[in-house]
Amino acid sequence: MRKNVLRGISLGLALVLAPAMLTGCRFGFASDPDDPNEEVKEEPIDTSVDTFEYDSALSGTNITLLNSKAEIQVALEKMGEEFEKKSGVHVEVMPVTDDSPYTKVVSLYNSGNPPTMSILDTTDVIALAEEKAADLSEEDWTEEAEGYLTEVNGKVYSLPLCIEGRGMIYNKTVIEDALGEEFDPDSITTLENFTALLDRLVDAGIEKPVSMAKEDWSLGAHHLQFVYETYDGTSEGAQEVIKQIKDGTMDLHSYDRMQEFLDMFDVLKEYNVAKGDPLGADYDEMAIDLADGKTAFWFNGNWAWPNLSEAGAENEDAYGFLPYFMNNDEDDFANRQIQGSPSKQVMLDGQIASEKEQAAAKEFLNWIVYSEIGQQMMVKTCNLIPPFQNNPYEPSDPLSRDIYEKVHEGRAFNASAIVPNDHWAVLGAAMQKYLAGRSDREELITSIQEYWDEQE
Amino acid sequence: MKSKNNGKDFCIFALPGLFCFIAVVVIPFVYGVYLTMTDWNGVSAVKNFVGLKNFGGVMKDAQFWISLLLTFKYVIFVVVIVNVMAFGIAYLLTRGMKGQNFFRAGFFTPNLIGGIVLGYIWQFVFSRVFVNIGESTGWTAFEVSWLSDPSKAFAALVLVSVWQLSGYMILIYVAGFMGLSEDVMEAASIDGASGWRKMRSIVMPLMMSSVTICLFLTLSRAFMVYDVNLSLTAGAPYGTTEMAAMHVYEKAFTSRQFGVGQAEALILFIIVACISGIQVYLTKKKEVEA
Numbered sequence: 001m002r003k004n005v006l007r008g009i010s011l012g013l014a015l016v017l018a019p020a021m022l023t024g025c026r027f028g029f030a031s032d033p034d035d036p037n038e039e040v041k042e043e044p045i046d047t048s049v050d051t052f053e054y055d056s057a058l059s060g061t062n063i064t065l066l067n068s069k070a071e072i073q074v075a076l077e078k079m080g081e082e083f084e085k086k087s088g089v090h091v092e093v094m095p096v097t098d099d100s101p102y103t104k105v106v107s108l109y110n111s112g113n114p115p116t117m118s119i120l121d122t123t124d125v126i127a128l129a130e131e132k133a134a135d136l137s138e139e140d141w142t143e144e145a146e147g148y149l150t151e152v153n154g155k156v157y158s159l160p161l162c163i164e165g166r167g168m169i170y171n172k173t174v175i176e177d178a179l180g181e182e183f184d185p186d187s188i189t190t191l192e193n194f195t196a197l198l199d200r201l202v203d204a205g206i207e208k209p210v211s212m213a214k215e216d217w218s219l220g221a222h223h224l225q226f227v228y229e230t231y232d233g234t235s236e237g238a239q240e241v242i243k244q245i246k247d248g249t250m251d252l253h254s255y256d257r258m259q260e261f262l263d264m265f266d267v268l269k270e271y272n273v274a275k276g277d278p279l280g281a282d283y284d285e286m287a288i289d290l291a292d293g294k295t296a297f298w299f300n301g302n303w304a305w306p307n308l309s310e311a312g313a314e315n316e317d318a319y320g321f322l323p324y325f326m327n328n329d330e331d332d333f334a335n336r337q338i339q340g341s342p343s344k345q346v347m348l349d350g351q352i353a354s355e356k357e358q359a360a361a362k363e364f365l366n367w368i369v370y371s372e373i374g375q376q377m378m379v380k381t382c383n384l385i386p387p388f389q390n391n392p393y394e395p396s397d398p399l400s401r402d403i404y405e406k407v408h409e410g411r412a413f414n415a416s417a418i419v420p421n422d423h424w425a426v427l428g429a430a431m432q433k434y435l436a437g438r439s440d441r442e443e444l445i446t447s448i449q450e451y452w453d454e455q456e
Numbered sequence: 457m458k459s460k461n462n463g464k465d466f467c468i469f470a471l472p473g474l475f476c477f478i479a480v481v482v483i484p485f486v487y488g489v490y491l492t493m494t495d496w497n498g499v500s501a502v503k504n505f506v507g508l509k510n511f512g513g514v515m516k517d518a519q520f521w522i523s524l525l526l527t528f529k530y531v532i533f534v535v536v537i538v539n540v541m542a543f544g545i546a547y548l549l550t551r552g553m554k555g556q557n558f559f560r561a562g563f564f565t566p567n568l569i570g571g572i573v574l575g576y577i578w579q580f581v582f583s584r585v586f587v588n589i590g591e592s593t594g595w596t597a598f599e600v601s602w603l604s605d606p607s608k609a610f611a612a613l614v615l616v617s618v619w620q621l622s623g624y625m626i627l628i629y630v631a632g633f634m635g636l637s638e639d640v641m642e643a644a645s646i647d648g649a650s651g652w653r654k655m656r657s658i659v660m661p662l663m664m665s666s667v668t669i670c671l672f673l674t675l676s677r678a679f680m681v682y683d684v685n686l687s688l689t690a691g692a693p694y695g696t697t698e699m700a701a702m703h704v705y706e707k708a709f710t711s712r713q714f715g716v717g718q719a720e721a722l723i724l725f726i727i728v729a730c731i732s733g734i735q736v737y738l739t740k741k742k743e744v745e746a
Contacts, residue, residue: 103709106498127712131500214604216692279693280583280601422711429695436604436693 043380043396045373050086052371054363059088061360063353066094066108066115068101069161069344071306075382082377083367089360102127102421109351116353116361117346119161122150123418125345129157134350134358141369141388147414148342148387158345159365162384165321165340165403165412166222166301168194168210169308172318174293178204189335191264191325198271201296208273211286211298212435216428219435222301224427224448225417226324227261230334233413235341242417245452252449253442260326260334262441268299269435278435287311297322302385302399309397320402333413340403340412342387426451492719497712510715519695520720523703524727526610527679530699533614534678538621539670543663545622546629560630564623571620575687578616579603582688606696609689613697616684621677625670632666661744668739672732679728700724 067076073095080091094115096104102124108114109132125133129152136142137156142149148160175183178201188194201209213219231237241257244250252258273295274281287307289295298304302321305313313319326334348361368374369388378386379393385404395401406412430447433439439447492510494503514520545563549556566574583601590598602608636659644658682701685691691698691706698706704724708717 100709102712109499128499214692277587277600277604279604280587282583420711422706425706425710429691432692432694438694 045082045376045380047082047373049372052086052367052374054087055359056088058356058360058363060090061088061356062090062092063116063357063360063364064092064094065346065364066096066101066105066118066120068096068104068119068121070095071303072382072384075377078381079368079374079377082373083364086371086373087360087363087367089363091364112352114349114352116357117348117364119344119346120158121343122158122345122416123421125150125158125347126152126418127421128347129155132347132349132351133157134348134353136348136362136365139362139365141366144369144388144390145342146389150342150345158347159368160342160387161344161346162342162378162382163340163387163403163407164301164303164343164385165338165406167299167321167323167338169290169298169300169304169399170320170322171290171293171296172320174206174290174296175201177293178206178296180204185320185322188322188325189330190328191267191335192328194322194325195267198267202271206294206296208271208275209296210268210271211273211289211295212268212278212281213283213286213300214274214279214281214432214435215283216432217424218299218428219431220424220426220428221419223265223299224261224431225419226326226334226339227255227257228417228419229339229413229415230257230261230324230326231415233333233337233415235415235417238415238417242419242452245449246455248453252445257326258445258448259441262444263327264325265434278437279432283307284311287313299324302397302403305383305397305399308399315397317398319398321399321406337411337413338403338406339415340407341414341416343416420455423451488718489722492715492722494715496714498708498714506715510719513713513716514719514723517707517716517720519698520700520703520707523698524700524724526697527681527700530610530614530617530681531675531678534617534621535671535674537614537618538625538674539667541618542622542625542670543629546626546633549626550630550633560626563626566620567623569620571683572687574616574620575684578612579688582612603689604693606693609693609697613685613688616688617678617681620684621674625674628666628670628673629663632663636662661742664739664743668736668743671735671739675732675735676728679724679731 065076065080067073073093076093080093084090099107101118101120105114105118105120105124105128114132120128135155135157136159139156139159141159142156145160148163149156150158150160170183170185172183172185175197188197198209225238228238228241231241241250241255245252245255269275269278272278272281273286273289284307286295286298286300287304288311290298291308291311291313308319309315321338323335323338326332329335346365348358348365350358353361368378369386369390375386375391376393378384378391379395383395383397383400385395385400385407395404403412407414427448430439430444430451434441434444491503493505493507495506495509496503549560549563569577582603586598587601589595590600602612640658640662641654644654649658680701681699682705685697685699685702689697691702700720701724704717704721707720708714711717
């Protein structure tokens with residue numbers, strides 16, 4: 001009897017788990033950084049030249065780095081190893097697994113065991129800076145990152161780790177194959193041009209040429225924040241417009257950027273490949289669709305490269321960004337430039353960490369910025385676009401390269417809106433409702449206004 | 457003799473357990489109640505006492521009441537379906553049918569899979585498998601993902617929870633049925649009771665202790681649902697399937713209003729405690745000895 005039950009249980013288990021294992025590989029995240037089967041093509045790092053001066057007194061110190069950018073976890077560990085070889089300082093890289101970065105760092109602080117350094121979003125740094133962080137205003141690298149620093153009451157508390165940009169990713173080959181002619185992305189400068197191009201693609205057989213994610217972070221943060229960021233294309237401008245919306249001096253209903261943003265959003269909605277069920281769209285499938293040529297555009301940022309690469313795109317392929325077109329004015333910067341700004345920040349704990357640990361952490365940050373090895377690893381191993389002018393290396397994937405070139409040619413605007421932490425979640429839901437066609441402009445704008453009215 | 461040892465026995469047997477209970481249940485609970493009366497944001501070193509202001513915040517948080525209402529709806533569906541199904545299946549599985557041990561194990565296994573994993577598996581089923589079936593057969597019910605329509609997403613949540621919870625309840629009911637005394641059953645038959653009459657007058661009263669446990673377990677688990685909610689729908693589409701526990705978490709950690717979130721958690725606790733208390737009291741009254 002007992003044996004029978006056991007046999008039954010094991011058989012039942014096997015039956016239930018077998019399909020789970022078979023499907024396991026298909027619903028995982030496309031860019032799973034922990035996947036040991038994933039082959040990472042890596043550019044070799046030249047370690048022969050190293051003029052960086054290491055402080056031998058710091059050798060043997062242990063510091064920790066909390067990493068909230070999952071796709072560079074392995075790369076950061078390699079950087080840590082390399083740094084330890086040279087300096088003797090051990091850097092333990094801790095991933096943020098299931099929590100939000102902020103929740104994780106706060107719980108570590110509350111348990112009295114915070115990481116020496118944490119990679120966080122700008123909003124999180126601002127929330128924590130004065131209470132927990134060490135003042136970094138006097139560090140040399142602040143001069144190299146001019147224009148990309150985040151200041152809290154005139155002081156710098158964080159190192160900008162990378163520049164990230166977003167817009168309409170295009171697959172040039174697909175467009176050229178469909179139209180049978182050369183495609184010049186710079187020739188598209190207005191919403192009208194863009195719509196005309198989409199129509200031509202539809203005529204050429206690409207029925208629905210656009211992919212857009214249904215995820216709330218994409219809709220609520222990456223789409224919607226254009227409303228604030230295109231005010232005048234600066235972070236200060238974005239703060240100004242948010243202030244005006246909050247105190248009621250700006251009426252969102254009559255704010256021209258709000259309507260223009262929705263004009264563009266409506267166009268994307270109309271040509272959306274998942275138009276029949278926009279909230280059922282699958283993120284991993286979008287990368288595959290773009291790489292395979294089922295679609296020609298995908299609204300996303302340069303962080304989407306690992307997904308595209310997994311879907312079969314090569315470093316030599318022609319991908320790039322079009323701006324998020326707001327209107328039909330050729331001279332409007334929003335139609336000419338793509339958005340690119342520092343996104344992740346490294347904050348240094350100033351509360352619990354000992355002076356020696358802080359010094360070691362500062363050395364690590366300097367090493368990233370100034371040493372030949374650190375500079376190379378930032379770009380080649382981590383695949384980041386560093387905001388530091390002294391870094392001579394160029395990123396190799398087409399998306400980062402496009403952002404890099406546009407930043408250096410002045411064809412990108414550096415604006416990132418600082419919004420409350422739940423902005424993406426609350427307004428992402430409102431945007432989802434609009435995307436699904438279950439609310440109209442009026443209702444959407446009212447819910448945005450209500451959200452801001454509730455903020456203190 | 458007995459009284460002499462009492463102190464020592466208490467120290468040896470009760471203190472370790474008591475210590476653990478106080479450390480991980482009582483202290484955090486009291487601390488949590490204290491937090492509802494502060495304006496703590498989770499980070500700052502100072503916690504200002506604000507009295508009952510956070511409870512005012514709860515009143516104003518319309519979304520909390522909406523999600524609480526949704527949770528009630530969910531609990532009713534889950535508790536009723538799970539218990540009716542589990543009772544029925546357990547009844548069938550104790551009648552000596554062929555392969556019943558295999559079926560018992562089979563029904564129980566979903567319960568062994570963690571809620572998060574289960575949610576992801578079903579998410580795949582609803583948004584890919586069903587849609588593919590819909591595309592190839594033309595069945596309109598499966599044409600678009602269930603998870604992108606508010607009422608279908610809710611139905612999906614209920615379905616998955618029932619699938620997960622029933623196995624456990626089946627096990628308890630099976631144990632209950634196996635414990636029924638043969639003598640009593642035989643006596644009932646001899647007295648001429650059969651079918652429905654036997655079920656209502658003999659089996660049901662004797663099964664009440666199992667019902668008490670099962671109702672209590674399903675009630676509390678359904679009220680506190682979080683893992684399946686998070687991995688299956690994450691509140692999608694547009695926040696319409698966000699249950700109370702998930703809303704509390706979002707309020708505290710995403711919106712960074714610890715005080716209000718904690719106050720909402722406390723209200724949720726009181727509601728669940730009251731309802732399960734009343735349920736246990738009522739069903740216990742119906743229990744009989746054979």
